Structures are given as C-alpha cells and as structure tokens.
Amino acid sequence: MHTVDELVTPAALVEARALEENLATMAAALPGERLRPHVKAHKCTELAKRQRAAGHRGFTCATVREVEGMVAAGLGGDLLLANEVLDTRRVGALVADGARVTLAVDSVATVAAAAEGGVREVVIDVNVGLPRCGCAPERAGALARLARERGLDVRGVMGYEGHLMMVQPVEERARLTEDAMKLLLAAHADVGGELVTAGGTGTHALNTWATEIQAGSYALMDTAYGTLGLPFAQALSLLGTVISVTGGDQGWAVADVGLKALGMDHGNPTIPGAAVWYCSDEHVTFAPDAPGSVRVGDRVRVLPAHVDPTVAMHEALYLVDSERVLERWPVDLRGW
Amino acid sequence: MHTVDELVTPAALVEARALEENLATMAAALPGERLRPHVKAHKCTELAKRQRAAGHRGFTCATVREVEGMVAAGLGGDLLLANEVLDTRRVGALVADGARVTLAVDSVATVAAAAEGGVREVVIDVNVGLPRCGCAPERAGALARLARERGLDVRGVMGYEGHLMMVQPVEERARLTEDAMKLLLAAHADVGGELVTAGGTGTHALNTWATEIQAGSYALMDTAYGTLGLPFAQALSLLGTVISVTGGDQGWAVADVGLKALGMDHGNPTIPGAAVWYCSDEHVTFAPDAPGSVRVGDRVRVLPAHVDPTVAMHEALYLVDSERVLERWPVDLRGW
Numbered sequence: 001m002h003t004v005d006e007l008v009t010p011a012a013l014v015e016a017r018a019l020e021e022n023l024a025t026m027a028a029a030l031p032g033e034r035l036r037p038h039v040k041a042h043k044c045t046e047l048a049k050r051q052r053a054a055g056h057r058g059f060t061c062a063t064v065r066e067v068e069g070m071v072a073a074g075l076g077g078d079l080l081l082a083n084e085v086l087d088t089r090r091v092g093a094l095v096a097d098g099a100r101v102t103l104a105v106d107s108v109a110t111v112a113a114a115a116e117g118g119v120r121e122v123v124i125d126v127n128v129g130l131p132r133c134g135c136a137p138e139r140a141g142a143l144a145r146l147a148r149e150r151g152l153d154v155r156g157v158m159g160y161e162g163h164l165m166m167v168q169p170v171e172e173r174a175r176l177t178e179d180a181m182k183l184l185l186a187a188h189a190d191v192g193g194e195l196v197t198a199g200g201t202g203t204h205a206l207n208t209w210a211t212e213i214q215a216g217s218y219a220l221m222d223t224a225y226g227t228l229g230l231p232f233a234q235a236l237s238l239l240g241t242v243i244s245v246t247g248g249d250q251g252w253a254v255a256d257v258g259l260k261a262l263g264m265d266h267g268n269p270t271i272p273g274a275a276v277w278y279c280s281d282e283h284v285t286f287a288p289d290a291p292g293s294v295r296v297g298d299r300v301r302v303l304p305a306h307v308d309p310t311v312a313m314h315e316a317l318y319l320v321d322s323e324r325v326l327e328r329w330p331v332d333l334r335g336w
Numbered sequence: 337m338h339t340v341d342e343l344v345t346p347a348a349l350v351e352a353r354a355l356e357e358n359l360a361t362m363a364a365a366l367p368g369e370r371l372r373p374h375v376k377a378h379k380c381t382e383l384a385k386r387q388r389a390a391g392h393r394g395f396t397c398a399t400v401r402e403v404e405g406m407v408a409a410g411l412g413g414d415l416l417l418a419n420e421v422l423d424t425r426r427v428g429a430l431v432a433d434g435a436r437v438t439l440a441v442d443s444v445a446t447v448a449a450a451a452e453g454g455v456r457e458v459v460i461d462v463n464v465g466l467p468r469c470g471c472a473p474e475r476a477g478a479l480a481r482l483a484r485e486r487g488l489d490v491r492g493v494m495g496y497e498g499h500l501m502m503v504q505p506v507e508e509r510a511r512l513t514e515d516a517m518k519l520l521l522a523a524h525a526d527v528g529g530e531l532v533t534a535g536g537t538g539t540h541a542l543n544t545w546a547t548e549i550q551a552g553s554y555a556l557m558d559t560a561y562g563t564l565g566l567p568f569a570q571a572l573s574l575l576g577t578v579i580s581v582t583g584g585d586q587g588w589a590v591a592d593v594g595l596k597a598l599g600m601d602h603g604n605p606t607i608p609g610a611a612v613w614y615c616s617d618e619h620v621t622f623a624p625d626a627p628g629s630v631r632v633g634d635r636v637r638v639l640p641a642h643v644d645p646t647v648a649m650h651e652a653l654y655l656v657d658s659e660r661v662l663e664r665w666p667v668d669l670r671g672w
Contacts, residue, residue, distance in 0.1 A: 107580065132619055132621050244442055256419075264599070264645075265595045279601065281398060282398045282419060297422050308617050336597075
C-alpha cells in the first residue's frame with residue numbers, strides 16, 4: 001500500500017506533519033510530566049508511543065480496556081484511569097503483574113471496590129462544576145482518610161473542568177477555570193498527595209493550577225476544537241469516495257463516509273469547499289460550492305466534528321504524507 | 337457466563353423473546369421473499385441466521401464488508417448490496433467464488449465499475465425523493481440498456497423512501513409512499529426485471545408496490561422507531577453500571593454507557609424511570625424520577641435512539657432472557 005488511492009474507504013487518515021507539529025507544540029507548552037496525554041482521544045498505542053517520545057511518560061485512560069492495551073504495549077509505567085470503576089479485578093490483576101495504575105474514586109463504594117480489587121493507588125475525583133462524577137469538594141478529605149484506612153495510597157486529587165472546554169471568549173474560559181481549580185485546590189489541601197490532575201485541550205494553556213493536564217484531542221483535533229483558535233492543526237480526516245452525483249445548480253454529491261464512521265454528537269462533519277447536508281449510516285450528502293466540480297470516483301476528505309467517538313469507530317489510522325501512506329496504526333484500545 | 341451481572345459494561349443486550357416476536361411478526365406480515373432483511377441494522381450473522389430460519393432467504397447489505405461476512409457465514413445465496421460501489425473487485429471475487437451478489441448502480445461510472453469488477457447482476461437505483469443516491473426515474477431505462485450492453489443482468493429497480501420512514505400520521509406516510517413508489521414503478525416499466533426493491537421498517541406495511549421490502553430495524557428496534565406505533569418491541573438495550581451518584585433533590589447519577597456505545601445522531605438515549613441529561617464519551621448523566629432510588633453499583637438498561645450505529649460500536653450482542661445470558665453473538669459485519 002503506497003498511496004491513499006489504494007485504501008478502502010471510508011478510511012481514517014492522520015497527516016503526519018500536522019500530528020508531529022501538534023505533539024511538538026504541546027510538548028513545548030507542557031513538557032514532560034506537565035502533560036498526561038489522554039488516550040481516549042485516539043485509542044491507539046502507536047500514537048501514544050509518539051507522545052512518550054515527545055517526553056510524556058504518564059498517560060490518562062478512560063476505560064479498563066485502554067489500561068489493558070497500554071500495559072500490553074509497554075506503556076504501563078504510570079497510567080491514570082480517570083474514571084470510576086466497580087469491577088476492579090482486571091485493574092488489580094495488571095497492578096499485581098507490575099503495572100502502575102492509579103484509579104479515580106469518588107465514593108465509599110468506589111474506594112471499597114478499589115481496595116478489594118487489588119488497586120493500590122487512587123486519586124480523589126472532585127466535582128469542580130461538571131455534573132458527572134466526582135465528590136463534593138468538602139467530602140474529599142474524608143474520602144482520602146477512608147481510602148488510606150483501607151490501605152490505598154492517595155496520590156492527590158482530580159477534577160475535570162469539561163464544561164468549560166468550549167467557553168468563549170478565552171478570558172471567560174480562564175476566569176471560570178480559575179474558579180473551578182480553586183475548588184480543586186481546596187480539596188487538595190484536605191487530601192494531600194503530589195497530584196492535582198485536571199484540564200483538557202481547551203484549557204491546557206489556562207489551567208496553571210493543576211500539576212498535570214489530561215489533554216488528548218490536541219494530537220488529532222476536530223472541527224469543534226478548531227473553532228477555539230488553539231495552536232493545533234486538524235490532523236485527522238476521513239477519506240471517502242464519491243459514489244453518486246446528482247447534477248444541476250440544486251445538485252448534490254454523496255460520499256461513502258456516513259455516521260457509522262463519524263462521531264455525530266457534535267453535529268455534522270465538514271467538507272472543505274462544500275456544504276454538508278446530512279449524514280446517514282454509510283453516506284454523507286453534500287453540495288459542492290462549485291456545482292459540477294465533483295465527479296463519481298473522486299476522493300474527498302471529511303473533517304469530523306468530534307475526534308474521540310470518530311476514532312473509536314475505525315479499525316486503523318493511516319499515517320499519511322498528503323497522498324502517500326506511511327504507516328497503518330491499529331486503533332487497538334477500542335471496546336471495554 | 338450465566339447472568340447479566342457477570343458482563344463487563346457497557347454491554348449490548350438483546351431480549352430473546354422480543355427478538356423472536358419481532359421476527360415472527362414481520363415474517364407473518366411479509367413472508368419469505370417479500371422481505372429482504374437489511375443486515376446493516378444488526379451487523380450480526382447469527383441474527384441473520386434467525387431471519388433466514390424465519391423464512392427470508394435473500395438479504396440486503398450496505399457495505400462490501402457486510403457482503404463478505406454474510407458469504408463467509410454461508411448466507412451468500414442472494415445478497416443485494418443496496419449501495420453504489422466503485423471498488424468492485426472484492427464483490428467480483430465473491431461472485432467468481434459462487435456467491436450471488438447484486439449491486440446497485442445509478443450512473444455510467446458505477447455501471448462500468450460493476451462490469452469491470454466482475455459483478456454480474458445489478459439493480460438500477462432510482463431516486464424516489466431522498467436526496468442521496470439513485471438516478472432520476474426518467475434516466476433508469478437508459479442506464480439499464482447500458483448495463484445490458486456491458487453484459488450485466490439487470491434484475492430490476494431499487495428506490496429507498498428513507499425520507500418517509502418517520503412521517504406522521506401514518507396516513508400521510510402512506511400517501512407519500514405511494515407517490516414515491518409511482519416514480520419507482522414508472523422506472524421499472526422502462527427497466528424490466530423481476531425486482532422492485534424498496535422500503536424499510538417504517539413503511540413495511542404501507543409499501544404494497546415493491547416486490548420486496550428491505551427492513552432491518554424491526555428486529556432490534558430503537559426509541560425513534562418506537563414512536564411510530566409499529567408492532568415491534570424494543571429488543572436492544574445497553575447494560576450499564578452506575579458508577580457515581582450525587583445526592584439531593586437536584587441530584588443525578590452516572591452510568592458507564594456513553595456516546596462511544598450509543599449512536600447519537602437521533603439524540604439522547606432513554607432510561608426508563610429517569611430523565612437523561614447528557615452523554616459524554618464513556619458516561620450518561622441522568623436524574624432518576626425517584627431521587628435516592630439509584631445506588632452506586634446498580635445496573636441500568638439504556639435504550640438507544642438509533643439502532644444501526646449503536647450496534648456498530650459493539651463487539652458482541654448478548655442474547656438474554658431478562659437476567660440470564662443465553663448466547664454471545666459477535667457483531668461480525670463491522671468495518672468496511
């Protein structure tokens with residue numbers, strides 16, 4: 001396989017130069033342990049190896065499967081499973097085999113599950129404003145004491161300001177991030193430990209209170225993050241084949257990149273030089289800006305609105321230099 | 337594995353009784369060759385075998401991978417790839433090996449690709465109102481002539497009234513379906529052949545003009561189709577574990593069924609007895625109708641809004657009788 005023309009479509013492409021620049025830009029902004037890259041945004045150990053080569057040795061995971069896959073790939077030196085888990089036996093088995101996995105806990109039940117499953121290290125997950133997981137900040141100290149009583153090492157606190165990632169303008173995002181992190185620092189004063197882990201691509205440059213940032217989307221990017229003016233380029237696209245064209249000034253074209261190949265929770269994808277009408281299972285229907293400019297058999301590149309679920313729908317990422325295929329990277333961290 | 341409590345979550349469950357009733361209800365309404373079940377809605381050859389056992393011998397596919405998997409499972413006796421394909425070599429190879437695969441064509445280019453790739457049988461795909469694939473009805477006869485000149489056997493016409501599936505009330509859906517099928521029958525008069533293939537779950541009982549209906553969603557169902565009053569039960573649910581509860585009257589709970597486990601293009605899923613607030617990658621945040629009724633560790637069943645992309649995110653379907661796991665069926669038709 002030498003050129004993208006030989007790929008079966010839809011295919012997930014990663015522009016090598018954009019990826020390299022994104023990794024370098026982030027490593028300059030948040031070097032080494034200041035960044036704990038979140039693998040949920042790419043689910044690909046080959047890409048994680050590039051992040052490690054850029055200087056980041058700890059990683060963030062969202063699922064047990066991601067943890068298992070990272071350990072299997074030799075990347076299990078310091079993994080944070082930034083999520084609550086009740087079925088902790090699989091994590092405990094990895095820890096018993098020598099992997100370092102720190103688990104988020106936010107309740108008596110999750111502390112008990114961690115201790116009983118053989119997990120040794122935890123962070124106290126604190127709600128900093130996103131209505132999801134995390135204990136109330138004033139509960140964090142008591143949970144940390146409970147965890148230590150159960151023999152767990154409490155490495156610190158975690159608080160994800162996910163509700164602030166897309167806030168505009170940036171000054172407002174910075175102000176709200178400070179408010180959220182004040183809650184997390186208050187909890188940290190009660191909890192102790194070396195870690196204050198938080199943040200994401202949208203707040204990576206603003207969140208100066210966390211000891212480490214959990215950004216993931218920066219590596220591949222998507223059109224939603226693309227609206228924020230961040231210093232990262234769109235590295236991911238979906239290659240499609242135009243399979244049908246209906247002519248005329250009111251005409252449209254159809255490519256074989258549908259909603260089974262695209263995370264749709266952030267809305268429609270973007271096709272440069274065209275207006276996207278809608279997606280169905282295996283199709284995107286779009287109107288080219290220049291009617292008549294698209295022909296059956298043409299290849300198009302479709303930009304996803306949300307990188308994380310998009311990547312999770314694909315078996316592989318193809319690293320490309322424009323038209324040339326450099327490598328095939330399995331998306332090996334899918335499933336649960 | 338004996339009970340659903342032992343499953344890793346999220347897990348896709350199929351209630352055996354609901355599935356059986358759905359298959360039986362459809363087989364009574366559209367027996368034998370009156371239905372050509374669409375496998376894109378379940379991507380599972382074990383489920384397709386149940387549909388064959390219910391009397392349907394031909395199947396509809398949306399992707400080459402689906403065709404390949406159906407042939408490998410011994411279900412390649414009469415497959416319709418109801419989509420335009422430019423890279424026809426994989427289909428041609430299956431045909432050369434003895435599978436019967438009929439391909440949709442809607443242009444000079446797709447006719448040429450079919451002939452050059454070794455495809456022997458086609459249907460002329462006709463636009464009946466959905467802005468997607470399909471030639472204009474008045475072009476169908478000329479395309480059929482071209483296909484026959486290229487040595488292809490033209491089995492008839494196809495026209496998917498997908499834009500009408502959700503139209504309410506049903507009388508309006510019936511009226512518009514008739515209008516759409518008049519276009520298809522006019523094309524059929526010019527094309528000839530034994531097949532007039534069309535329809536879906538939403539029009540299966542209304543579309544009396546097609547010789548066969550391509551319904552797929554009826555087997556597992558989803559909450560969108562559930563609003564139509566069709567005689568099919570919700571067989572598919574996602575099993576989740578409650579991993580976090582924030583108490584109080586304004587409280588909420590979080591289960592580990594997120595948008596990487598749910599097709600989101602039709603909106604949020606439904607949790608009986610609760611209001612779903614939002615989904616993130618690995619979480620659904622919801623408010624139980626009875627505050628305090630949900631605890632960490634509880635299992636919940638989440639009903640997807642759109643079955644097709646939901647199933648495509650899972651490695652397996654678990655056939656269950658309420659709490660008991662009967663079988664594990666691989667979702668073996670994923671990818672492209």
